[in-house]
Amino acid sequence: MSDSRLRPVDLAREHGLSTQAVRNYEDAGILPTAERSPHGYRLYGQVHAQALRTFLALVPGHGHQTAADIMRAANRGDLEMVFRLIDQSHAALLRDRQTLDAVTRALGDLTSQEAPDLMRGDVHIGSVARRLGLRPATLRKWEKAGIVHPERDPATDYRTYTAAAVRDAHLAHQLRRGGYPLERIASAIEQVRNAGSVEALESTLEDWRSGLARRSLSMLKASAELARHLDMESREAGAGRSPGGDGVKLS
Structure with missing residues (x-):
């Protein structure tokens, strides 16, 4: 001592x-x-x-x-x-930074010329799957993982994807193509979802980036x-x- x-x-x-x-x-x-x-x-x-x-x-x-x-x-x-x-x-910090970069790139795709078509909502699972080149079973798996949250048609009980759900599916597709596991994608998209609107996403990403810098x-x-x-x-x-x-x- x-x-x-x-x-x-x-x-x-x-x-x-x-x-x-x-x-x-x-x-x-x-x-x-x-x-x-x-x-x-x-x-x-x-x-x-x-x-x-x-x-x-x-x-x-x-x-x-x-x-x-x-x-x-x-x-x-x-x-x-x-x-x-x-x-x-x-x-872990590097992985978070790489995830942020991937989300930023994926969101950039939503502002491209194809964005209006990609973001159309109130469609069924088959339509979303065709747009993204996926199987409906993949979207159902993402739903179970908490990545996408389609609504249910009260008359038919079919899944209905709003514009926000289509956006989340598109982001998930981009991140999966980048090799990210489902649990990390779910966490990243939750941060995007909490922004409330596409217009607010830039502020959300900036806050995310600032948080990483503080860490x-x-x-x-x-x-x-x-x-x-x-x-x-x-x-x-x-x-x-x-x-x-x-x-x-x-x-």
Whole structure:
């Protein structure tokens, strides 16, 4: 432990947290295990303060669960797992960026000369399938996956595709041609659908792109904090102290 002794309230105050939250983070393995005073009080040091800064920096870019897993791996000295988790987050971010690019290209097709015909609604499944060169069974599969939401004709119970449903089917077709799995397509089209109209899609895509940029920046900032934490853990371990776990060894 560093000679600088800190109480739970000292760590909590820096981030506007409760002292119980700090204790919970230690119990969850996000912070290294603290030493105890003769009276049983937790005694934190600078390595714990840095661990908390690191975790809170990781959350915006990586999400709470992954950030917690990264800190647990770091605190037990498992650098391979730390790097693997970070790589997985960056790979997911790249996939999201590629999906956004694919949606942007697909929406560009809707503004082409063929768009008025593609976007005509109130048609049955066979008509949509012919327009896209698909089998009706494919559209039914997409419906089960939550990608398209046709209505039902109250008189015949046949599927009726509105203009919005035709748009979603067209986007799904473009994304499938790009090799995207159904679950990712469903998520992407849900964001498009939430825009409410074709005119609002540009704003939706810009918000989506801005969100990805914020995640990227958050990951960069978190990497700096994580590097400081790993370096501090390494120095603590090298000095023969036990900040928690087996200590991190950097070579």
